[in-house]
Amino acid sequence: MTTKSSKEEVGLDKSHFIPEHQQYAQRLTALEKRRAQADHPHKGGERIGHKAHKIKWYRYFTSGERVAKLVCLFGGGLLLALYVISPLSKIKQIQVVGNNELSAGQVEKATQIHPGRYIWGVYADRNALSQSAHKNNPQVKSIRVRVTGPQAVKITVQENPVVGLVEIKQRDYDVLANGQLQVAKSDKSKITYQGFGKNRTVLRKTAVQIGKVKPVIRNGISAIAYRPTKISPRRLVIYMRDGNTVYADYKTVGKKLAYYPGIAATMKDPGVVDLQVGAYSYSYGSHDK
Structure with a gap:
């Protein structure tokens, strides 16, 4: 156990x-x-x-x-x-391009852009400067300002060219391509406008049309007269420097005058070129005017 x-x-x-x-x-x-x-x-x-x-x-x-x-x-x-705030931002160089009838000095005066002005102020007010430039000089249609350097700007101008001369109340005025008038300069080689004294609306429309014409054709015009008839209430009579006379409609003259050089080249003698309806020509005395 x-x-x-x-x-x-x-x-x-x-x-x-x-x-x-x-x-x-x-x-x-x-x-x-x-x-x-x-x-x-x-x-x-x-x-x-x-x-x-x-x-x-x-x-x-x-x-x-x-x-x-x-x-x-x-x-x-x-x-x-x-x-x-330093002098380094002041404009020293101004380049003006696109101007034909206006000088660079006229553009600078109209735009109020000049050496010594602060470049940043010009760039900030560029849109307002374009509007004020047109008011200061109606020949300035618009401007575009571009900064090209620390002290340099470039002004690109679009002009309202002078398309003629008109006498209103015994005073001569330049007619611009936009239909505006400005006191005429002493240049007697311009196109003269006749019969528009009481027809300012027709003058404006005619000027806009003539502004569309190429300078080489426009420079060949001596005078433009408003001569309406019952059949042709919008008729213009254009006197060319080569001795020809052109009949045209003030609403279509800007487009129709493009055919004038070709028609004039086929004419043996001075005469009339009718551009109101279609385009044809005849010598003085050979057609019942």
């Missing part, structure tokens, strides 16, 4: 001891792993340290980039402000 009981106790003690031994072994293994990590800390902490290093440099770089942008922004603004 004693022996059996002892065996049972030993068996119980052994079965009870085995789990504790395994637990001890597990604890020992865990301690060895911890000791190994303590002896070689770089193996476990390398990635964390590397990430922290990257974050540090990224923050430094982005903050430096922001500072650089702010410096460039404020620095550029300061330089611009200094340029605006």
Whole structure:
């Protein structure tokens, strides 16, 4: 009985001891792993340290980039402000293009763009300057201002050319291509307009049409008279410098006069070129006028 009981106790003690031994072994293994990590800390902490290093440099770089942008922004603004108030922003060179009848001086006077004026003010007011230039000189139809350098501008002009001369109330006026009138200059080689004194609307429409005619043809006109008839209430009689006379309609004369050089070249003697309806010609005295 004693022996059996002892065996049972030993068996119980052994079965009870085995789990504790395994637990001890597990604890020992865990301690060895911890000791190994303590002896070689770089193996476990390398990635964390590397990430922290990257974050540090990224923050430094982005903050430096922001500072650089702010410096460039404020620095550029300061330089611009200094340029605006300095003599370096005053105009020294003006180039005028597109003018035929107007001189560069006349364009500068009309636009009020002159050396010594601040270039930034001219550029900011360029649209208003175009309108004021037309008011100051009706021959200036429009202008376009472009800055070509720190102290240089380019003015491109579109003109309202003078298409003739008209006498109204014993005073001579230049007739512009847009139908406006201005006090005439002392140039007697211009086209003279006759019979328009009480027909300003017809004069304006005629001037607009003549403004469409090529200069080489327009320069060959000596005078234009408004001579309406019952059959042709819009008839113009145009006296050419080559001795011919042209009949035309004031609503279509700008287009029809383009045929005149070709017709005149076929005429053996001076005569009449009728452009009112169609286009044909005849010599003086050979047709019942």
